[in-house]
Amino acid sequence: MSKIAFFGIPAHGHTNPTLAVVKELVRRGHEVRYYSYDCLKEKIEATGAEYISCDSYDIQMKLMPQDGERIGKDIAFSTEILVKTTLAMDDTIIDEMSQWKSDCIVADSMALWGKLAAYKLSVPFISSTTTFAFNQHSAKIMKQDITQLLKMLFSIPKANKLIKKLRAKGYPVKNILSVVQNDNDTNTIVYTSPEFQPCSDTFSDKYTFVGPSIRTLDHDVIKPQRRTIYISMGTVNNLMKNFYRNCIVALKDSDFDVIMSVGELIDLEGFGDLPQNFTIARSVNQIEVLQQVDAFLTHCGMNSVSEALYYKVPLVLFPQTPEQGGVAYRVNELGAGIYLQEDSPEKIKEAIQEVLKNHSYKQSAEEISNGFHRCGGYRLAADKIENLINKEQ
Numbered sequence: 510m511s512k513i514a515f516f517g518i519p520a521h522g523h524t525n526p527t528l529a530v531v532k533e534l535v536r537r538g539h540e541v542r543y544y545s546y547d548c549l550k551e552k553i554e555a556t557g558a559e560y561i562s563c564d565s566y567d568i569q570m571k572l573m574p575q576d577g578e579r580i581g582k583d584i585a586f587s588t589e590i591l592v593k594t595t596l597a598m599d600d601t602i603i604d605e606m607s608q609w610k611s612d613c614i615v616a617d618s619m620a621l622w623g624k625l626a627a628y629k630l631s632v633p634f635i636s637s638t639t640t641f642a643f644n645q646h647s648a649k650i651m652k653q654d655i656t657q658l659l660k661m662l663f664s665i666p667k668a669n670k671l672i673k674k675l676r677a678k679g680y681p682v683k684n685i686l687s688v689v690q691n692d693n694d695t696n697t698i699v700y701t702s703p704e705f706q707p708c709s710d711t712f713s714d715k716y717t718f719v720g721p722s723i724r725t726l727d728h729d730v731i732k733p734q735r736r737t738i739y740i741s742m743g744t745v746n747n748l749m750k751n752f753y754r755n756c757i758v759a760l761k762d763s764d765f766d767v768i769m770s771v772g773e774l775i776d777l778e779g780f781g782d783l784p785q786n787f788t789i790a791r792s793v794n795q796i797e798v799l800q801q802v803d804a805f806l807t808h809c810g811m812n813s814v815s816e817a818l819y820y821k822v823p824l825v826l827f828p829q830t831p832e833q834g835g836v837a838y839r840v841n842e843l844g845a846g847i848y849l850q851e852d853s854p855e856k857i858k859e860a861i862q863e864v865l866k867n868h869s870y871k872q873s874a875e876e877i878s879n880g881f882h883r884c885g886g887y888r889l890a891a892d893k894i895e896n897l898i899n900k901e902q
Contacts, residue, residue, distance in 0.1 A: 510538040511898050512609060515558070515637075516616040516623025519546035522743075522812045523617050523639045524553070526700040526722040529887035532556040534894065542609070544602065544623070566597040592671040595622040599678055606630060612898045615698075625680050633901045635894060636697040640811045640832060641839070642716055644693075646708040696897055698890045701815065704880035707839055717893045720884025721815035723796065730800040736765035738861060739802040739822075741795070742772070742829070743810045750775055752852045756806070757787060759854035760861065768798055804864045806849065806857070809833040814840060818877045823870035825849050825860045844873035 513534060517524050524545065534541050535557035543558045553560045603626060611632055616623025618638045627634035641647060675682050693713035703709040703718045740756055742749055753771055760767050761784035769789045771777070783789060795813070799805065799820045807813050809828040814836050817824055824846030826837040840846040847870065849860045864870050885892070 510540065511612040511895070512540045513542075513894060513898075514606065514609075514611045514614045514623070514626075515541065515543040515545075516614065516620040516626070517543065517545040517549065518617055518620050519548055521549065521552075522810055523619065524549050525724075525812055526639045527615075527617075527637055528552060528556050529722045529724065530698075530890040530894075531558045533887050533891040537891065537895075542611075561602075563594070563598070563602075566594055566602070589671065592674055595625050595675060595680070596678060598622060598626070602626070603629065606632075612902070613894055615894060618697075625675065625682070628682075629680050633897050634696065635897060636695055638697055638699045641701065641706055641835060642697060642699045642709075642712060644708070644711060646711045647706070649707075696893070698893055700890075701811075702877070702880040702884050705815075705818075705839065705843070705877055717889065718884060719889045719893075720881045720886050721812075721819055722887050722890070723816060723819050726794075726797060730797055732801050733766065736865065737802045738765055738767045738804050738806065739769075739798050740767065740806040741770040741793075741813065742808040742827075743813060750779070753789075754780070755852055755854045756857055757784065759857035760784075760786070762786065763858075765803070765865075768793060768802065770795075804861060806861065809837040809840070811836050815881070818845060818874050819881050821871065821875045821878045823864050823874045825857075825864055827852065843877060845870055845877055846874075 515527060515531060517527070531541055531543060531553070541556075541558040542561055543553045543556075544561045544563050545553055547562055547564050550560050550562070606626065607630060611630075613633045613635065614623055614627040614630075615635045615637050616627070618636050618640070624634060624636065626632075672682050693715060695715060697716045699706060699716055699718045700721055701718060702720050706712075706718055709718060738760065740753075742752070753769060753775070756767070756769060757780065763786060766786045767788070769787065770793045771789060771791060773791050775791070777789060777791070780789060795816060799817055799822055802822055804825060805813075805817045805822050806825040806827060807817065809824075809826050810833060814824065818840075824840055825848075826840060826846045827849040828834040828837040837846070837848065841848060847860055847863055850856055
C-alpha cells in the first residue's frame with residue numbers, strides 16, 4: 510500500500526474535515542503520517558495515523574490555534590510563517606521524508622510548507638481546502654475593504670524578499686503569489702458541494718467537491734419539544750462578553766430554549782443568575798446540538814455553517830472575519846440565513862424571530878443539505894488521493 514503525508518495548520522476548523530479521510534485511508538491499509546501541532550495530536554492519533562509534531566519548528570513564530578485565522582488574511586504574516594517553518598523543517602523533515610519516500614503529500618491550503626515539500630521532493634501533491642475554493646470568479650464574494658487590499662499589496666515586496674531564502678535552499682518558487690494561489694492544474698479536494706461552492710463551474714476537473722466531512726455520533730439524538738436556539742462564535746474570536754449578555758437580554762423568558770457556547774476564556778460566573786430557558790457552556794458537542802435546534806446564530810466559520818446546513822438548520826449570520834464574511838454572503842445568497850446587522854438585544858431578537866417564522870430559510874437549508882448528502886464525502890476524497898497515486902506510479 511501507499512505512504513501518504515498530510516500537513517496541517519494549528520486550527521481545528523482546518524483539521525477536522527480531514528480526519529475522516531485519514532481514518533478511511535488507514536482503514537484501506539495505507540500508511541499515513543500527519544504533520545501538525547500538539548493541540549491537535551489527540552484527534553489525529555485517533556484516526557490511526559502517525560502524528561508528527563511541528564511545534565518545535567515554529568520556535569520563532571510561537572503559533573497558537575488563534576493564529577489559524579490570521580494566516581488566511583495577513584499575507585506578510587503568512588509568508589513569514591511559510592518561510593520560517595519551511596526552512597526550519599528543511600534539515601529534518603525533508604530529509605526524513607526523502608528516506609520515507611511518500612507517494613503523495615496532502616497539505617492544507619494554508620500549510621504552504623507542505624506544498625513546497627512536495628515540489629522540492631517531486632512528490633504528487635493535493636491541496637486540501639476546508640473553505641471555499643477561490644479563483645478570480647469566486648473571490649468576488651470576499652469583500653475586502655481598500656485598507657486590507659492596500660496592506661496586502663504593500664506587503665508583497667517584503668514577502669518576495671523572504672521567498673528568495675527558499676529559492677536558495679532549492680525550492681522551485683517564482684514569487685509569493687505562485688505559492689499561495691492554486692491554479693486549475695492543482696489537484697484540490699474541496700470540502701463542500703458544487704451547489705454551495707460559488708462559481709463551481711469555473712473550476713477544472715482537478716477540483717473535487719466532496720461535501721462537508723461530518724463526523725457521526727454513536728447514539729441517537731432526541732429533539733426537544735420546545736423550539737431551541739443555538740448560539741456560538743466558534744473557538745477563536747469568541748471573547749465577546751457584551752454580545753453574549755445582549756443575547757441573554759434579547760432571548761430571556763422567550764418561548765424557546767437557548768444553548769450558548771462561549772469558549773474557554775469567558776468568566777461564566779460573571780453572567781450571574783441565568784434565565785431558566787438558557788444553558789451556557791464553555792463548549793458543547795456541536796454535532797449533537799445541531800440535531801436538536803431550530804436556528805443557529807453563528808460567526809459563520811465554514812465548519813460550523815456546513816454542519817448546521819447538513820442538519821437543515823437555518824442561520825442567523827454574524828461574521829467576524831473576511832473569510833467568514835464570504836461564507837455568510839453565500840448562505841444569505843442561497844436564502845438559508847439572515848444577517849444580524851448589529852448585536853443589540855432588539856436586533857438579535859428580531860433576527861431570531863424572522864428565521865423561525867419565515868419557513869423559506871428552513872427550506873433553503875434543506876436544499877443545501879440535500880446537495881451535501883449527494884456528494885461522496887470522505888470516501889470520495891480518499892478515492893481522489895488513491896487515484897492520483899495510481900496515476901503517478
